Amino acid sequence: MAGISIFVFLVAIVIAVWIARDLSRPLRQIVSFTQAVASGDYRNQLPQQTQIVEVNELVNVTNELSRQLSKNQALRERLSSDIAHELRTPLTTIQGSLEAMIDGIWPIDEARLVSLNDEVIRLTHLINNIENIASIEHREDKLIKVDTDLSKLIQQVLNNFQSNLEEKRITLDYQTEKIIVAIDPNKINQVITNLLSNAIKFTQTKGKIIIKLKRVADNVVLTIEDNGSGIAEKDVPHVFDHFYMADPARNRQQGGQGIGLAIVKAIVVAHGGSVSVDSELGVGTIFTVKLPLNN
Template identity: 40%
Template structure:
């Protein structure tokens, strides 16, 4: 663009300068005619001495003059006065123009102008010049200097533009190349390395931050996947080892094959089945094809039924439940919502100490139903809090049987709530308790009834 601009500007100035030269010749011719008319009016006759002065000055500027009277008789002619000088002048002008451009195709030409005084023609001025335009020595020096200046400026501008282009492209491409290499490294499973080089380009800086966040997320998912393998192996190994030991003892005759022994084996098998069922439930919600059978039901009745199921467990740990039933109608899948609240109550029971407290509140706000379930249990640490809805994540890394499960209950609950176009959030402080808040949209029919 810099080179093209210089080239176009050069051609434009050349054309303007040529027009300027042509207009300058016309102006000089009019000035000469005015001088001749003024002298003729003053003396009422031709003054050849004065015409000689004007003619020789014009010859120095590249114009060959001839003045004729009204009878076509020559009064003064530059050719007659000094033919050699005129020929030399023409040759010099042609040489100048050919030195300017070897494609110049000008030739000597003449043009006649009438000399009139009071609308009466008293003579004719004939001008001869190399046309359609020509440059004198000063103009030729100027235009050659201008061309050289444009050439030097264009070359320098191209060099600077090229250098800046290389600098800017490297400034953009280097971090992009690193991002590309990092993306390739991520595809090969290398998640630990992070991009540390920054960029002054906002979009590239955002891209670098995004790649680093992607690395963190993939690394975390990779850890969860490895942890899943260990957890599932641990959860399956324990009951299978127990069943294997019981069966070997009974087959070897060490233990009698009585009801108590068989019941113990049966319970372990049920535990394995529940584990497999949890994994199947997770697979069902992760494929984003949760089938909802929505109907209108009373939320209070659902909570009363669930609390009745847990009544014995609450009494065993002396846990007090604060719940004031309020008749709130909601349009949702009752079985799926029962699964969600059952998971939350089960977690509250597991992680609450003896003589703890569980508080359930239900409210209606505009077009939403808000459900809050709060306990005074052990709470969740800041480190674990962002991950509790992730599959197979458990804050209890020991996989204690008392707090059992494989860490899919909250993942399934979150998927069910989102399938209802709702939202579930958690607030917790380690050692003080946890509160889950569920926000579900209310149907227009129920809102109209209210």
């Protein structure tokens, strides 16, 4: 009897050692991997070859964390580069103009001073937009939600653009119904303003813009459609990226900075909604905003 007990005990020890070894090896790999990630190395991924479900789950989570950190790092690097580029353009213009005036190459006249002031205003506007989108995306800018008649809010924005529509003789087709939804009216006003401004900017004279507001299941859906220049297929997936401009020269000529649609997406996502775009070059563009009714 004692011999059997000793045998069972020895078998148990062997099994325990085997399990411990099988468990400790991937855990050591995970520790080593997370230390590399903590130091900023996101290049590698952990192998998923263990026989232990819980360890595999830990491996999956750790790999996903590494992928997300890698994406965030790439985004930060791209944003830093984009911001530097966007700031450099007006600063270079201002510096060059001031140096020309100081050296006596250009006269100090009203027209040049007005031009310099315009560049300063553009620079200030850009910095404000960068701060705006950063605060929204990091949820530092709290939403102040109130029950709002969305159709009335759209009409208020339309009133602000009346002269722009008349100047380009754009036909407006406005199809809406009264829908009350809990939103931050100031933020959603900015969404509608940015989308309508884009539609007017890229719609030719005597063009047409269609605005629709309706309930669809548990959502309120706003679409703004134009028959303007449209967006190339290769550019469509990037229109909501920070500082992305399909035609940079044309956008800057019309006052664009490539950040308006990024602000739109940040605000809509903060409301628990979504925004998408369908476009065809030379045909037109449709932006669709969905907001939950039970927000």
